[in-house]
Amino acid sequence: MSQAAPRVAFFTDSFHEVNGVALTSRQFEAFARRRGYPFFSAHTGPETRVWTEDSITRCELALGRMTIPLESDLRFDTTFLRLRGLVGRAIDDFKPDIVHITGPSSTGLLGLIAARGRRIPLAASWHTNIHEYGGRRLERLLGFLPESWSRAAGRAAEAASLAATLRFYRFACVTLAPNPELIRLIEKGAQRPCFLMRRGVDTEMFHPGRRGRGDSVFTLGYIGRTSTEKNVQHLVDVERALREAGVSNYRIFVAGHGSLLDWLRDNLQQREVPGVLRGEALARAYANLDLFVFPSETDTYGNVVQEAMASGVPCVVTDQGGPAHIVTHGLDGLIAPAGPRFCEAVVELARDPERRRQMAEAARATALKASWDSVFDEVYQAYAHALGPLQSR
Incomplete structure (x- = not known):
């Protein structure tokens, strides 16, 4: 691998939707385009297709017929494995140095499978406290029970979900998180190095x-x-x-x-x-x-x-x-x-x-101190940490 910017395959939970993960993902792709960095951007879309524009390779994946609703605009595709071959071929053509996933979504799992099957280093960023979401939703669903019972069930579900999520992040050789508390949690629970991945803001748009x-x-x-x-x-x-x-x-x-x-x-x-x-x-x-x-x-x-x-x-x-x-x-x-x-x-x-x-x-x-470029420069520094042993070979 050369000392140029690494070839990154980015598998994100959300891209076109209206949420923080989608915003960060769109900004990340735009950053790579501005810099001319080779960047593979995989996410759900209206149809399944792969195409290249400038330094960006887009891989949009249409949802199957059997999905589980997570939010009003987010769904887990239970038939995601049908896309394994297409994604694998696209990854083989792109030849990434590192695969980056944003969590255990159906898209993230496709990225994980592609990376592990090809022994490509994996980076995983933490964007959503899904364990807390699950606990609170269960507690609300059990609102007909005595409050102490519903709270106990919510806490148990939260603890189990957190343990499962941390096990998932152990597949990565490097992790990223948006605040110091999560960095400590991931380093302790997933036993992987964790780097800060802040968020930027468009100070010309928001003025x-x-x-x-x-x-x-x-x-x-x-x-x-x-x-x-x-x-x-x-x-x-x-x-x-x-x-x-x-x-x-x-x-x-x-x-x-x-x-x-x-x-x-x-x-x-x-x-x-x-x-x-x-x-x-x-x-x-x-x-x-x-x-x-x-x-x-x-x-x-x-x-x-x-x-x-x-x-x-x-x-x-x-x-x-x-x-x-x-x-x-x-x-x-x-x-x-x-x-x-x-x-x-x-x-x-x-x-x-x-x-x-x-x-x-x-x-x-x-x-004014929070630029997107500075955020993603730090992400590429984390990639360098993950790829360091490979670069020295």
């Missing part, structure tokens, strides 16, 4: 200059998936706390998609819920917020938090998960445990426009 609101209504917002594991139910508690504190001139803005979107429409009183937004409409929505609230405790990073900060919007996030590593408490937002203290933090900033203004400036300054 305070896109603000166009002229009214004086305090507008707090949540943008992202509206599902149980994101703890969006907590927005109802936030609204109750605002009203009890005497804050009446407010609006709660919610954009995104998920199983609880209609529930939020029904249970929030002073709300605006437009659904999914993209492009400039999304950028304007961020910039028109006075405060971004993110009650999730399961996110590994929090792309939406960084987009809000780039838009000059201070954030209130929980003390669990990746967002707590993005926000600096008291500087560009507040960090608080989910529950009453989270609500108190929102009320505190609702009452203090001058502090919000200062935090808004600091939030923008923080986001």
Whole structure:
């Protein structure tokens, strides 16, 4: 292998969808294209086909008829092995130096099989705390049981799922994770070296200059998936706390998609819920917020938090998960445990426009330090670690 950029075959769980993994995957492919790096991009698509554009080889894989729904726009293809031959031939033609998968999806499993069958080094990045998602969903499904029973079942499911996921990551020779807590977890549980894979943000798209609101209504917002594991139910508690504190001139803005979107429409009183937004409409929505609230405790990073900060919007996030590593408490937002203290933090900033203004400036300054190019340069350094023994042969 030469000292040029390695030939990377990237198998991602999500690409065309509206979520953080898809955003990162699209940015990664765009980075490789800008640099002229040889890059094989495998993901689901409307039809199965392989083609090459510039330095990028695209491998889109249509879902079969038997799939398991994971989200409204994500499914696990139970018949993924039918694509093994096609993917194998495409990999043989591309001749990657390293295969990179983003998790145990049907696409990721195809990447794992291709790598192991050809003895190609495998990198695996951790993007979603699927063990926490599974535990919370089971607990919600068992809501008809006594609370102590449903919680115990959820914790047991979470522990079993975590153990299985860590075993999966042992197939990799190098792993990547978006925050220090996960790095420690993976290095201990999977017993593999783990490198930081942060996330970037487009600070030209997400910019305070896109603000166009002229009214004086305090507008707090949540943008992202509206599902149980994101703890969006907590927005109802936030609204109750605002009203009890005497804050009446407010609006709660919610954009995104998920199983609880209609529930939020029904249970929030002073709300605006437009659904999914993209492009400039999304950028304007961020910039028109006075405060971004993110009650999730399961996110590994929090792309939406960084987009809000780039838009000059201070954030209130929980003390669990990746967002707590993005926000600096008291500087560009507040960090608080989910529950009453989270609500108190929102009320505190609702009452203090001058502090919000200062935090808004600091939030923008923080986001300006997070470029996608720097993120993926670090990923290629992790590849170099994995390929070091091969390069020295």
